[in-house]
Amino acid sequence: MEETPPNYDPQVLARISSLKITAMNLVDGLLTGQHRSRHKGSSVEFAEYKDYSPGDEIRHIDWKVAGKTDKYHVKQFEQSTNLKCTILLDASGSMAYQSPFDNGGSKIDYARNLVAGLTYLFLKQFDAIGLTLFNDQIIEHIPPRSKASHLQHILHGLSTISAEGVTRIDDVLAGLAERLQGRSMLILVSDFLTRDQDIHKSLKLLRSRGLEVILFHILHPDEINLPFEGDTVFESLEDDPMVGLDPIDIREEYQKAIQEQIDHLKNVSNGLGIDYVLLNTSTSLQQALSYYLLKRKSFIKS
Amino acid sequence: MSLNFSSPLFLFGLLGISIPILIHLLTRRQQKHVLFSAVYLLFQSQKRSVKKSNPNRLLLLFLRCLSIALFSLALANPFFSMGNSEAFRSSSPGSYVFIVDDSFSMRTEVKEKNLFELATQFLSKLLDQIPEGSEFSLVLASSPAQVSQGWMAQKDGFFKLVQNQKPSFQTTDIGNALDSAVGLLKTSNNKEKEIILLTDLDNNGWDKEVISEIETLTNTPLKIYNFSSLTTSGNKIAVENVQSHQEFLSRSRILKIKAQIKNYSNENQRVPISLILDKKSVKEHLVNIQAGQTFTQEFSLPIRKGDPIKGEIRAGKDTLPTDSKRYFSHHPNQNIKVLVVDGDPGTISHQSESFYLERALNPFSVSLSHIDPTVTTLAELPLRKLSDFAVVILANVRELPVNFELELESFVLNGGSLIFGMGDQINARYYNQRLGNLLPVTLETVQNQETTHLLFKNNKHPVMEAFSPKAIDEMKEIPFRSIYTIQARDEKNFKVANWFSNQNPAVLETDFGKGKIILFLSSLDREWNDFPIQPTFLPWIQRWTQYAARGLKNVSHQNLLVGEIFNQRMEKGLWAIQAPGGIFHLVKSNEGQIRFNKNDIPGVYTVFELPENYTKENISRLPLGSEPVGTYTINVDTKESSSQKISEETIKSYLPNLKVSIKKPELDGTKSPTSEGVLLATPLFLLVAGILLLEGWMVRRE
Numbered sequence A: 001m002e003e004t005p006p007n008y009d010p011q012v013l014a015r016i017s018s019l020k021i022t023a024m025n026l027v028d029g030l031l032t033g034q035h036r037s038r039h040k041g042s043s044v045e046f047a048e049y050k051d052y053s054p055g056d057e058i059r060h061i062d063w064k065v066a067g068k069t070d071k072y073h074v075k076q077f078e079q080s081t082n083l084k085c086t087i088l089l090d091a092s093g094s095m096a097y098q099s100p101f102d103n104g105g106s107k108i109d110y111a112r113n114l115v116a117g118l119t120y121l122f123l124k125q126f127d128a129i130g131l132t133l134f135n136d137q138i139i140e141h142i143p144p145r146s147k148a149s150h151l152q153h154i155l156h157g158l159s160t161i162s163a164e165g166v167t168r169i170d171d172v173l174a175g176l177a178e179r180l181q182g183r184s185m186l187i188l189v190s191d192f193l194t195r196d197q198d199i200h201k202s203l204k205l206l207r208s209r210g211l212e213v214i215l216f217h218i219l220h221p222d223e224i225n226l227p228f229e230g231d232t233v234f235e236s237l238e239d240d241p242m243v244g245l246d247p248i249d250i251r252e253e254y255q256k257a258i259q260e261q262i263d264h265l266k267n268v269s270n271g272l273g274i275d276y277v278l279l280n281t282s283t284s285l286q287q288a289l290s291y292y293l294l295k296r297k298s299f300i301k302s
Numbered sequence B: 001m002s003l004n005f006s007s008p009l010f011l012f013g014l015l016g017i018s019i020p021i022l023i024h025l026l027t028r029r030q031q032k033h034v035l036f037s038a039v040y041l042l043f044q045s046q047k048r049s050v051k052k053s054n055p056n057r058l059l060l061l062f063l064r065c066l067s068i069a070l071f072s073l074a075l076a077n078p079f080f081s082m083g084n085s086e087a088f089r090s091s092s093p094g095s096y097v098f099i100v101d102d103s104f105s106m107r108t109e110v111k112e113k114n115l116f117e118l119a120t121q122f123l124s125k126l127l128d129q130i131p132e133g134s135e136f137s138l139v140l141a142s143s144p145a146q147v148s149q150g151w152m153a154q155k156d157g158f159f160k161l162v163q164n165q166k167p168s169f170q171t172t173d174i175g176n177a178l179d180s181a182v183g184l185l186k187t188s189n190n191k192e193k194e195i196i197l198l199t200d201l202d203n204n205g206w207d208k209e210v211i212s213e214i215e216t217l218t219n220t221p222l223k224i225y226n227f228s229s230l231t232t233s234g235n236k237i238a239v240e241n242v243q244s245h246q247e248f249l250s251r252s253r254i255l256k257i258k259a260q261i262k263n264y265s266n267e268n269q270r271v272p273i274s275l276i277l278d279k280k281s282v283k284e285h286l287v288n289i290q291a292g293q294t295f296t297q298e299f300s301l302p303i304r305k306g307d308p309i310k311g312e313i314r315a316g317k318d319t320l321p322t323d324s325k326r327y328f329s330h331h332p333n334q335n336i337k338v339l340v341v342d343g344d345p346g347t348i349s350h351q352s353e354s355f356y357l358e359r360a361l362n363p364f365s366v367s368l369s370h371i372d373p374t375v376t377t378l379a380e381l382p383l384r385k386l387s388d389f390a391v392v393i394l395a396n397v398r399e400l401p402v403n404f405e406l407e408l409e410s411f412v413l414n415g416g417s418l419i420f421g422m423g424d425q426i427n428a429r430y431y432n433q434r435l436g437n438l439l440p441v442t443l444e445t446v447q448n449q450e451t452t453h454l455l456f457k458n459n460k461h462p463v464m465e466a467f468s469p470k471a472i473d474e475m476k477e478i479p480f481r482s483i484y485t486i487q488a489r490d491e492k493n494f495k496v497a498n499w500f501s502n503q504n505p506a507v508l509e510t511d512f513g514k515g516k517i518i519l520f521l522s523s524l525d526r527e528w529n530d531f532p533i534q535p536t537f538l539p540w541i542q543r544w545t546q547y548a549a550r551g552l553k554n555v556s557h558q559n560l561l562v563g564e565i566f567n568q569r570m571e572k573g574l575w576a577i578q579a580p581g582g583i584f585h586l587v588k589s590n591e592g593q594i595r596f597n598k599n600d601i602p603g604v605y606t607v608f609e610l611p612e613n614y615t616k617e618n619i620s621r622l623p624l625g626s627e628p629v630g631t632y633t634i635n636v637d638t639k640e641s642s643s644q645k646i647s648e649e650t651i652k653s654y655l656p657n658l659k660v661s662i663k664k665p666e667l668d669g670t671k672s673p674t675s676e677g678v679l680l681a682t683p684l685f686l687l688v689a690g691i692l693l694l695e696g697w698m699v700r701r702e
Helices: A010-028 A063-069 A109-123 A150-159 A171-181 A201-209 A221-227 A247-272 A285-301 B008-027 B038-050 B056-075 B117-127 B155-163 B174-186 B209-211 B357-361 B404-414 B428-434 B470-474 B537-548 B648-654 B681-701
Strands: A045-051 A073-080 A083-088 A128-134 A140-143 A187-191 A212-219 A232-236 A244-247 A275-280 B002-006 B032-036 B077-081 B095-101 B133-138 B144-153 B191-200 B221-228 B237-246 B252-262 B269-277 B280-288 B294-302 B311-315 B325-330 B335-343 B370-376 B391-396 B417-422 B441-448 B483-488 B495-500 B504-512 B515-523 B560-562 B566-569 B574-578 B584-588 B593-598 B602-609 B627-635 B659-663 B678-679
Touching: A010 B174, A063 A073, A083 A109, A109 A128, A109 A187, A109 A212, A109 A285, A128 B370, A140 A150, A140 A171, A140 B280, A171 A187, A201 A212, A201 A247, A201 B133, A212 A221, A212 A247, A212 B370, A232 B038, A244 B038, A247 A275, A247 B038, A247 B417, A285 B280, B002 B008, B002 B144, B002 B627, B002 B648, B008 B056, B032 B294, B038 B593, B056 B221, B056 B681, B077 B681, B095 B117, B095 B174, B117 B155, B133 B174, B144 B155, B144 B174, B174 B191, B174 B209, B174 B584, B209 B648, B237 B311, B252 B280, B252 B311, B252 B325, B252 B574, B311 B404, B325 B335, B325 B602, B335 B357, B335 B537, B357 B470, B357 B537, B370 B537, B391 B537, B404 B504, B404 B515, B417 B537, B428 B441, B483 B504, B515 B537, B584 B593, B648 B659
Parallel strands: A083 A128, A083 A187, A187 A212, A212 A275, A232 B032, B095 B133, B095 B191, B191 B221, B221 B659, B335 B370, B335 B391, B391 B417, B417 B515, B560 B627
Antiparallel strands: A045 A073, A128 A140, A232 A244, B002 B077, B077 B678, B133 B144, B237 B252, B252 B294, B269 B280, B269 B311, B311 B325, B441 B483, B483 B515, B495 B504, B504 B515, B566 B593, B574 B584, B574 B602, B602 B627
16 A cells, blocks of 8 residues: 655644644634834834934925924834744754653644744734754755745644754754844744753844844743652653663752753843743643733833 | 671671661662653753762662671670780691699689689680691699690580589699690690690799709790789788687686688788688677788687587688688597506505606696596495596506406406506416406516616607607616516417517507507506606606597697698598588598598598498498597698789790790680770771761751
């Protein structure tokens, strides 16, 4: 019997529809947010007046106001453009972590839903959105499109992910920085569990290119609390050697270490004007997204 | 240097280490395998944990095992010995002579044991260390030193032999013991030879003269274990001598007991001195005795009529009680009742035949001579009851009353004694005809032509033993003007105790029935000689009277030391001697003497005369008809009492050929950490406590 091509894998198709439903549920319930362009200029929607200064286009002078006040004001309009957003999703082995304590999904499932939701949200606002999957290198890249049908592509891309390999965010970001257009948005979804923690430089590079960066830091509660007990052999989902120990002995130290990592990321993000969102897989995605959108909105207003 | 354990059984406690290991293994949770994302963070955390010395289960397990191991070791009482335990360094078989000092000074008490028991215990311990295949022998060093066991190779048998040994009451004789040991070693073929001496090093046992004559084996090791090092104090008090005597020249019946007590310590001692009779303290005095001085304590005791007195003097209490008591016995002298028949009484007292005799027999009082003479005339003689008297002296009696000779025969047959004295009144015909049963000789004539003298051929006669040569010389000078000559009767036995210088017998003696008949062939007054006015007459006639009455040598006058031989002139028959433990020994008279040499225990020994019909070869209890004859005492020789020790240098100078070393015996509970080794129990206990504290702290931190 001939093997079913991956694109038509019933499981993949089922996952796609499931993702779509999840994404629609997620987004439709939220406020229909718009991405306002931060680039002001000649656009459809009036933004504000500005005193005329030499060099400004004369055609933008509001003559009515000039007639009334005898002063020249130039009309400024908010540019309402389609946002180009690339979602960078970590598909390394560590994202496949699934807790032995519950039957919940893995982190990659959680991330998948998140990305699907975001994609739907973006496309609904007619923004272009693309998806890049990576581990130690870019596995798959779907360029940003704003067509509604693009959702299918992205969902398909999400459905076919198998989390494996080692995480090398640094290398991937460095490679991407050149390829991504300026003034676009980059959403990085990862657990950031990688030994080379120096993503500071890469993020800085992205920011310098005018990219809006949002970090979604996805962690399972087990990875934060280390709730294991008894002599345990921990086998790495990536390439670390296995280690046998009693987690009780090191729990305190571990919790401290993971917290340090979170704090570090948070600090780096704050320093670079990057949105940092820590997502615990135990919190619902809707809550996480709404929290993010609110935060985003308040950020734009300010 | 070696590590030893006083209680090695506790080393089994080391098995207890398995308990924490088992608990660890049983409680160890099964390892789970978990696929995890942040393993590198676990690594980092683990590294940090180690840096912070977080409690480690394996470390805790190790500490627990260590504490149990150290606790077991501490209970086993380990100590580092600096070579003393290397008693038998060689592993090849050898020949070992053990000399054990079993003198009574080894009875010195240390806690609940005495030194001898400690010595045998220590010997058994040494025995364990002797390489297999060795041979060993045992020499006992109390006087006389003797080989108790020749070479043997069975440790078990030797062990039992040693355990069964008891200390004696003798003095020490190291010299002869060493001689015996060297003799034993000469017969051995092993290369390894060693003499091991277990003693208290009392100086008196080391007789230089004896030791200097020992042909020692060159370079043979002589290991001396000094048990006096285990004692806390030396011997303090010893009763050196006890003498009992009746008051002289008085009629009072008071017994005086004089005890000499010596203080052997270097300090003045306040000592209670007790007179003990029949195990009851009768009198007690508390006296102060200066250091090194001898004190004489006298006790007075009323004598009950005729009862023998057995008792002991006890002085104080010290670590060696053996010499703090001394036994004595006393037989109040029985007065010998003598009937003097005066055959020629005079109107003037000093002319009477009995004048000198009566005064010689009883010069002042009965208590002096214990002879109670009664003078009678021939006319009064039939009125006298002969059985009231022990001895009848017929002095110059012409003829006896009618048929009185039969009464005399009966008297002598039943144990009475007769002494005949000659004189001018003697009717020889009557004597020869009527007294033929009593007299073994016939009287011939009075010889008075020339003066003769006494001749002493045999001074060993019991009567003459007491006389000094000077006294005998004096007696030889006495002129005898007249004497009776005699002729021996057929089939009659008699002995001539004294001769005259003219070859005529002077004193004859013969046994008749149970009694004795003595014939003096000159007068007992001054009629025929001047003997009665000589100073020697008094003891001479008294001793003949006592001899005749068999009271000459009282047994109870003998005060012997342990191991000495009891010698007693006993004419005939069987005798039994009861030792202090109550055991009877049968003794036969041999050549007129009995000898008894089993005087090993101090105490009062009682001598019994057994009835003639006793024919058994041994004796377990006294047969009917046995009569006590007397007692004698056996006491320890107090030269052993001195706790003066001989030095190592002196011993080495005495025995230059031997490799002499003196050590303190290592016994359980008597080890000194400084000289014998370093005790490790206390440090180990402290270490255990420290480990447990650390473990508790770590667990608490966890």
